[in-house]
Amino acid sequence: MNTQTTIAGVTFKNPVMTASGTFGSGMEYSEFVDLNQLGAVVTKGVANVPWPGNPTPRVAEVYGGMLNAIGLQNPGIDVLMERDIPFLKQYDTRIIVNVCGKTVEDYVEVVEKLGDEPAVSMLEINVSCPNVKEGAIAFGQRADALCHITQEIKKHAKQPIIMKLSPNVTDIAEMAKAAESAGADALSLINTLTGMKIDIHKRCFAIANKTGGMSGPAIKPIAVRMVYQAAHAVQIPVIGMGGIATAEDAIEFILAGASAVSIGAMNFVNPYATVEVVRGIEAYMERYHVEKLTDLIGAV
Amino acid sequence: MKQKQTAMVVSQQEIAPMIYDMWIETDLAKTALPGQFLCVYPKDRSTLLPRPISICEVRQDQAALRIVYRIAGQGTEEFSHYGKGDTVRILGTLGNGFPVEQAAGKKIFLMGGGIGIPPMLQLAKALNKVTAQENIQIIAGYRDCRTFLREDLERYGRVFPATEDGSVGVKGNVLDAVTAEGLDAEVIYACGPMPMLRAIKRYAEERDIPAYISLEEHMACGVGACLGCVVKTKEIDRHSHVHNARICTDGPVFEAREVDI
Structure with missing residues (x-):
């Protein structure tokens, strides 16, 4: 059985990755799972300088999921390269670094620094965080802005780039095509859906930022639909995510057209989720006599 | 040791209105420290996130942990229905715990407010090993006469209750009890609502004594990855490189002067 998948010329031992922001830089979860078992670790969004993030409360539970507005708190690219990349290099897994910024120049600065690090296989460009006022989402909700930032980053990136798309748009296919036409090597989706929760007892917002990004199993049908639409709109590979809890969920995304999948919020609920999904995909392939994982991609 | 497990409930009872006392059989008891906490997961899949609950008491010989919690919502409501022999899904043991050695030979306040009282029990037990029992002054703030x-x-120190309605002990909060009873200390350990912890931080700073306060925040991962449960810090935090520390892993116990609350 061959569980390998290839995205923009980069081969992964299996299609299971971690969704950016839910797995730190792998260190915290390495106490629970063998990182060698994962297709890739996608690190938490990193900017050119440290970002303090939003006030608390930053997280809230909602039916079948959660809201978060962390605000992309991160220690900055220099710390990531000095501390986190060397940690991840000890493992036999691919490293994908998620990059965030407030201006195009911020993104380019990070992308250029990462160009000197061959251990980083790909860059995921976060243009879809709903919780940061400046930049980020502004690039991800208009096709022209998405085109512009993709082109600029592509000029400076040494590694293939994955544009991480926002689901908070009217037409995901249009956004997918825009990124592809601007030179994106792959797409990942969905980022979180903008939501809100109000505490009726305290009569205040459950999250200090008022709105937060919704994730968890409740959003999965929306994510599967969007992955299907995006994958059918473009020729470049798509990494699917949004509420994946089990191998069955992951296979749905793959059948919808995803070349790989990411586990996000469910890491919080089950710290062993990533490796359980890897094992479950193998069991599924064995049960249905699937020789190559790639035979399942977009098979519906 | 950090592990997610399905453990067995040994016993559970309601010890005050909405306050439950549960013993859990788990080998996590072998390494549990006072001030550490467990993440407890509801079984209802519509409520995904863990409920962080402090460890109230540890019995290493019986591999048992005690948690005492208040029903605050759907998740804790579910837990309150568990009985002997039921399973409970836990992740633990988490957090740093109280620095017991800082109390060696000293006169101490253990201040608990409401559902912040439970972690004081295991702490008081542990402090008996480093200082004389008459030095251990436990000031417990309750709403009313249900002094759970x-x-x-009382087995591990001198207890001074304070109640909001004045039905038991001093009428008022834990600091009112300190004043009314004419107490003093060289080290403070505290857990309770934020206004109480802010007042204790001021009290300790005015007297230039250390206060180790246990903080609470909504958590998602409980292991330091999601950055959901941060507290502002006075200095730049060594891990985050900004003025934020993670309550779940860098805390929940902080020296009050280190945090901006």
Whole structure:
């Protein structure tokens, strides 16, 4: 059985990755799972300088999921390269670094620094965080802005780039095509859906930022639909995510057209989720006599 | 040791209105420290996130942990229905715990407010090993005469209750009790609502004594990855490189001067 998948010329031992922001830089979860078992670790969004993030409360539970507005708190690219990349290099897994910024120049600065690090296989460009006022989402909700930032980053990136798309748009296919036409090597989706929760007892917002990004199993049908639409709109590979809890969920995304999948919020609920999904995909392939994982991609 | 497990409930009872006392059989008891906490997961899949609950008491010989919690919502409501022999899904043991050695030979306040009282029990037990029992002054702030855990606490120190309605002990909060009873200390350990912890931080700073306060925040991962449960810090935090520390892993116990609350 061959569980390998290839995205923009980069081969992964299996299609299971971690969704950016839910797995730190792998260190915290390495106490629970063998990182060698994962297709890739996608690190938490990193900017050119440290970002303090939003006030608390930053997280809230909602039916079948959660809201978060962390605000992309991160220690900055220099710390990531000095501390986190060397940690991840000890493992036999691919490293994908998620990059965030407030201006195009911020993104380019990070992308250029990462160009000197061959251990980083790909860059995921976060243009879809709903919780940061400046930049980020502004690039991800208009096709022209998405085109512009993709082109600029592509000029400076040494590694293939994955544009991480926002689901908070009217037409995901249009956004997918825009990124592809601007030179994106792959797409990942969905980022979180903008939501809100109000505490009726305290009569205040459950999250200090008022709105937060919704994730968890409740959003999965929306994510599967969007992955299907995006994958059918473009020729470049798509990494699917949004509420994946089990191998069955992951296979749905793959059948919808995803070349790989990411586990996000469910890491919080089950710290062993990533490796359980890897094992479950193998069991599924064995049960249905699937020789190559790639035979399942977009098979519906 | 950090592990997610399905453990067995040994016993559970309601010890005050909405306050439950559960013993869990788990080998996590072998390494549990006072001030550490467990993440407890509801089984209902519509409520995904863990409920962080402090460890109230540890019995290493019986591999048992005690948690005392208040029903605050759907998740804790579910837990309250568990009985002997039921399973409970836990992740633990988490957090740093109280620095017991800082109390060696000293006169101490253990200040618990409401559902912040439970972690004081295991702490008081542990402090008996480093200082004389008459030095251990436990100031417990309750709403009313339902002074849960008071008898347990009395075995490990001198207990001074304070109640909001004045039905037991001093009328008022834990600091009112300190004033009314004319108490003093060289080290403070505290857990309770934020206004109480802010007042204790001021009290300790005015007297230039250390206060180790246990903080609470909504958590998602409990292991330091999601950055959901941060507290502002006075200095730049060594891990985050900004003025934020993670309550779940860098805390929940902080020296009050280190945090901006």
